[in-house]
Amino acid sequence: MNAHDEPQKTPDGHHVVINGRKWRATDPSLPEDVAARLRRHLMAARRAVRSATTADDASAERLARARVQHAKVALGERGTPWWEQSPDQRRRRWEDHLAKLDADAPDQQDS
Template sequence: MNARDEPQRTPDGHHIVIDGRKWRATDPSLPEDVAARLRHHLMAARRAVRAATTADDASAERSARARVRHAKIALGERGTPWWEQSPDQRRRRWEEHLAKLDADAPDQQDG
């Protein structure tokens, strides 16, 4: 990805700006392999939300939205701002939520 593809960042680096809207930036301390796994979980969960809403399956939608929430928190995009957390708190945040996502991933379920 080159610099032109990167979203604009606020001067403090805490947010990105897309189409004039500020969004919390992903925690820059995440190891790239972890960030990639979290993005994979996030996109899979978003697809599951869409499938559940299309199927009018409220239970599946709740489950998928919970997975989206876990991914966003692990990425540092929701919950306590990553810049207000110690390095240990940041690591614990993504490790705990990634473990939950790995355990709950539909492709990890028996059946």
């Protein structure tokens, strides 16, 4: 699959299929700018997990994994399925988790 190709989706659109494995799809109601911010948070958190595990820093790893969880829930990929939520619940989900991610972002911390 080319990096610019869209992954195959299930007929209901709830999941994507990557290498034969089903994963929950990102909530399609997310505004693109919000989804992009959440993906940046997710990638930064995943890098932080890798750094923490390499450094054998259990505390930093727990914090980084919590950030991954917030980003995945905000994207609609974990937690209550987005297709079972009302539009207001979906908006509150990503707004609340994005606010938490923004507030806790390492580059936002006071030195």
